Amino acid sequence: MKISSTALRAKRSCTSGYRWFTRRFKSPAEYQSVIDALVADGRVDDACWLLDQFGPIDSVLVVDAISAESFVYAGSVQVRGEVDVDATLRTGGSLQAGGSIRAGNAVWISGDLHAGAGLRTLGSLRTGGHLVSSWSAEVHGALTCGGDLRVRGALACGVALRGEGSAVVAEDLEVNGMIDFAKGLRVGGHLVCTEGLRAGHGIQVGQSLRSGMHIDAGWGIVAGSDITGEGAIRAGECILSGGSVRAGAGFSLYAGLSARRDAWSSCARVVSRTRPENLLSGFWDCAPCEPLA
Known part of the structure; x- marks a missing residue:
C-alpha cells in the first residue's frame, strides 16, 4: 500500500502533517x-493517526529485540x-515477545x-x-482487553480494568479503579479494587x-476468605x-437473583461464618466453605 498526498487530503489530515508529507516525500510512498x-x-x-485511518497490514515483522524511543508498526510483530x-x-x-515487554x-x-x-x-x-503475560503485569493507566486476559503472576492496574472475555490472574489482583469483565473472573490470591466490580459470569477468588x-456477578461468587463491598453485593446464584x-x-446483599425462589436452598446459598447483615435474598448456610480447587 502506498500513501499519497491525495489520500491524505481525502482523510482530512491536519495541515502540519500534510505539509510534512509533501516536504518529505515527492511521490507516493510505502x-x-x-x-x-x-x-x-x-x-x-x-503515525498512530495514519494507522487509525488506513488500518493494519498483513505483514509480520520478526526481530531479535526492540529497543526504541517509540515504536509503531502497521502489521504484526514477533520478537525473540x-x-x-x-x-x-x-x-x-x-505482538508476541519471548521476553518481557516494557513501555514508558x-x-x-x-x-x-503475548x-x-x-x-x-x-x-x-x-x-x-487476548492478553497473556507469563509473569506478573503492572499497568499504571487503564487496561482494556478485547479478549481473554491471562496473567501467570500478580496484576496491578492504576486506573481501571475492563475486558470483553474472561480473566485469570494466578496471584493477587489490585486495581485502583473499577473492574468490569464480560465473562468470568478468577484470581488465585487477594482481589482488591477501589471502585465497582462486575463480572458477567462468576467470580472466584482464592483469598x-x-x-x-x-x-x-451474573453467576456465583466464591472466595477463600472475606467478601467485602462498600456498596451492594449481588449474585445471580x-x-x-x-x-x-x-x-x-446502608446497602444490602442479594443472592439467587437468577434463581427461582423455591430453589434458593440449592441455587442461592450464602455460605459464611456468620449470617450477613441486610441479606435480602438467598438462603444463608453457616457451613464452612469448601476449599477452592
Whole structure:
C-alpha cells in the first residue's frame, strides 16, 4: 500500500502533517515507510493517526529485540527477546515477545499481546484480542482487553480494568479503579479494587475479595476468605465465603437473583461464618466453605 498526498487530503489530515508529507516525500510512498519516517521525526501521534485511518497490514515483522524511543508498526510483530520502548508502543496486528515487554507510555496492540516474561507500562494498555503475560503485569493507566486476559503472576492496574472475555490472574489482583469483565473472573490470591466490580459470569477468588463499591456477578461468587463491598453485593446464584460476607453501610446483599425462589436452598446459598447483615435474598448456610480447587 502506498500513501499519497491525495489520500491524505481525502482523510482530512491536519495541515502540519500534510505539509510534512509533501516536504518529505515527492511521490507516493510505502505505508510503513511513512510511519517509520513520522516516528523518526518525533511525530508519533501522526503515525498512530495514519494507522487509525488506513488500518493494519498483513505483514509480520520478526526481530531479535526492540529497543526504541517509540515504536509503531502497521502489521504484526514477533520478537525473540525483549521489548523496551521509552514512550509509545503501537501495532496494527498482534505482538508476541519471548521476553518481557516494557513501555514508558501508552501501549495499543490491535490484535493479541503475548509477553513471555513480565509486562510493565507507565501508561494505558489496550489490546484488540487476548492478553497473556507469563509473569506478573503492572499497568499504571487503564487496561482494556478485547479478549481473554491471562496473567501467570500478580496484576496491578492504576486506573481501571475492563475486558470483553474472561480473566485469570494466578496471584493477587489490585486495581485502583473499577473492574468490569464480560465473562468470568478468577484470581488465585487477594482481589482488591477501589471502585465497582462486575463480572458477567462468576467470580472466584482464592483469598479475600474487597471492592470499594458494588460487587455484581451474573453467576456465583466464591472466595477463600472475606467478601467485602462498600456498596451492594449481588449474585445471580450462590455466594460462598471462607470468612464473612459484608455489604456497605446502608446497602444490602442479594443472592439467587437468577434463581427461582423455591430453589434458593440449592441455587442461592450464602455460605459464611456468620449470617450477613441486610441479606435480602438467598438462603444463608453457616457451613464452612469448601476449599477452592
